Structures are given as C-alpha cells and as structure tokens.
Amino acid sequence: MPPSSPSSRRRFLSQATFAGGAFFISSRLTSCGGKANGAINVAVVGLKGRGGDHLATYKKIPGVRIAAICDVNSKYLADEAAAWRRRG
Numbered sequence: 001m002p003p004s005s006p007s008s009r010r011r012f013l014s015q016a017t018f019a020g021g022a023f024f025i026s027s028r029l030t031s032c033g034g035k036a037n038g039a040i041n042v043a044v045v046g047l048k049g050r051g052g053d054h055l056a057t058y059k060k061i062p063g064v065r066i067a068a069i070c071d072v073n074s075k076y077l078a079d080e081a082a083a084w085r086r087r088g
Contacts, residue, residue, distance in 0.1 A: 041065050
C-alpha cells in the first residue's frame with residue numbers, strides 16, 4: 001500500500017476535527033437541554049474554504065451563537081459583516 005500523501009492526511013485531520021467539534025456541540029446542547037443559558041458561542045476564523053463551511057453549518061444548529069468572525073482578508077470580512085447586518 002502506498003504511503004498517504006500529505007494532502008490526504010490534512011483532509012482527514014480537518015474532517016476529523018470538524019466532526020469532533022460538531023459532536024461536542026451537539027452533546028453539549030443535549031446535556032443542557034438546549035436552554036438559552038446553555039447556548040454555545042463559537043468563533044470562526046477564515047471565511048472562505050473550510051471556515052465558510054463551518055460558518056454555514058453553525059448557522060443551522062439551534063443553540064449555537066456565532067459570537068465572532070475573523071479573516072485576514074478585509075474584503076471577505078467586510079462582505080460577511082454586511083451580510084450579517086442585512087439579516088439583522
């Protein structure tokens with residue numbers, strides 16, 4: 001069997017990290033009954049690529065509050081902030 005390429009290891013690690021985070025969030029929400037005081041605050045760093053995927057997923061999970069977003073590209077950050085303002 002040929003050795004794994006760095007990109008497949010990187011892909012595996014990023015998917016495993018995301019799955020672990022999603023499991024942690026869902027288990028926390030279940031354990032606290034989904035009450036408002038049990039809400040989970042998350043921050044997303046990087047708004048394109050994997051960070052954009054995280055942002056889209058977290059928006060759909062009840063009891064998860066996106067507390068902060070960050071991106072080194074000021075255009076991406078400004079565009080996302082404007083979209084949040086439009087949504088209220």
